[in-house]
Amino acid sequence: MANIQKVAKKAGVSVATVSRVLNNPDVVTLKTRTKVEQAIHELNYEPSALGRNLRTSRSRLLLVLLPSISNPFYTEIINGIEDTAIEEGYNILLCETDSNPERENIYFNMVKNRLAEGIISMDPTVNKKTLTDLAKDYPIVQCSEYDEDGTICYVSIDNELAAYHAVRHLIKLGHEKIALINSDEKFLYARERYRGFQKAMEEFELPIRPEWILNMENVKFEDGQQAMKGLLKQEVRPTAVFAVSDVLAIGALKELNINQIRVPEDIALVGFDKIVFSNMTHPTLTTISQPMYKMGSISANMLINKIKGKAVESVILEHELVIREST
Amino acid sequence: MANIQKVAKKAGVSVATVSRVLNNPDVVTLKTRTKVEQAIHELNYEPSALGRNLRTSRSRLLLVLLPSISNPFYTEIINGIEDTAIEEGYNILLCETDSNPERENIYFNMVKNRLAEGIISMDPTVNKKTLTDLAKDYPIVQCSEYDEDGTICYVSIDNELAAYHAVRHLIKLGHEKIALINSDEKFLYARERYRGFQKAMEEFELPIRPEWILNMENVKFEDGQQAMKGLLKQEVRPTAVFAVSDVLAIGALKELNINQIRVPEDIALVGFDKIVFSNMTHPTLTTISQPMYKMGSISANMLINKIKGKAVESVILEHELVIREST
């Protein structure tokens, strides 16, 4: 493989000149520049990013931590991150952590040992302590997730308000018996969305029945289905269900379909996230839309600014209630 | 940031010894080793991967090229790749190309300039010429896709046979009027699956109606929905539809649901890929299952062997017809 020495020799110049042709072409005369370019071309030379990065200590690589790429919620965010990153001359590395601390560590080490310049974390299960410690020395931002202590910058929505809007929508449609399919309360967003639910119910003086509050360990389709199974078994059934993610809602909808329960006539359903699938179900799903692309692009910008040493501030973005057939 | 020199100085040894403690601890005495480990710990030292890789010219990074992470088809494959890669001491970088040659080039350059050691390509739209050229100098394998000229190693299934099985299944159920929702014939798999369709139809002496062969430009939900719209408009409607991907099938199913056409009573439907969502539709989707995890893990193994300089051979894996409610 050709290196800069060979190019220099072939072109009859010094390595410094070759480097200049690569990085600062204006300062070298047209004549030598063409000579060098010729040599580069003939040797099929590609500068080694390793050598370059070692010297400049910049890899132009950003890590994006997410628990699982199979969760469609992340795809739009990633598009936003990627477009912005590329625009700024960075590439991104998608890191699936599977919520596994060992795997997280691999990626944390990549930034520690300079293979990457910063991290955008979207993993709600990531070890907060490790992340906070790391954030002291390295550029890190959080996207859609955040810590309550707030030492790490983030971009997110107002989960409580969004959940409040979803539930208020159901109440305004006349529902009084409303169930909540939530994820595990160890997640901040789960606690926040519960508070939104609670707020709406209290505001309209509706009772919250503990047996209608379901906290699922995971947020896969099956969990939503399982949750709905649990609800349907009860003597008194709710007339409306708010699921804190579309994936859960779609699982729940599946169970409703199986039991030939009409949606929204018998039971209305609201999801959260507005993933692509949510428009492919029958009926289509009413849901809360997060500005995912924007969240991604803002978080990428935040991180790049942090890398550049600029001061950055956390951002809360607007959400939107998307009313479709399921309510 | 601490480097190996500082550690050496602090421990009162040479940098060579520090390096040995890191990479070959057995050759250094317990006494000096503990001294060095102490220093490493105190300085919070992390060896720079850049320096190390430059010297060893190994980055232990693999690129995985895919058109779009939002396509659920890839998620299981990626899990297979990732598990195998990590087991072998490699990390993977997911590269979304958006079928954009410019973006492809960014990633090709990463292996050219040694940031990554090899590529697993799952992108059917990738520039074959570029990829073939690159494969001459760098380790590259294809997964689920392949070239007919066969210069690049691949792991895939027998698309023609799989499609044949799907269509034969419909025929055995008594269907004679069968439509095909295909993707663009520029893709090899599209041509192969068409041949399987053709073979089954000819074997059972059923006519192939050109107006029932739909080639969609993309393979998103909307394309499937659009295709079904086109089929329903025709004077004579098919009684069964084979879609070459679950995503297309789910879009088609959506349109059937909208028009209150019963599945499978009025129209039966078969998909392809067995994505997770195919079991969440109503009715659940009959589909062809590919051994996705295995495909991923085999392709990762192939690539790593190639990197190690071993000879590798292409592999064709078994598929399976999964009969569910839609037929």
Added chain:
DNA sequence: TAAACAAATGTAATCGATTTCAATATTAAT
């Protein structure tokens, strides 16, 4: 034409590790 200055190029240090080879310390054998 020579001096003064600017532009172009080259030399060599540098980034942070690994690794060969030489030097030294330790152990074993006589």
Added chain:
DNA sequence: ATTAATATTGAAATCGATTACATTTGTTTA
């Protein structure tokens, strides 16, 4: 106790680029 053999350690070269500084070349100006 001396030598031979072996185990540890260190000095310095190396990977492939960038870049400060030195040197050469070219251009202006008096």
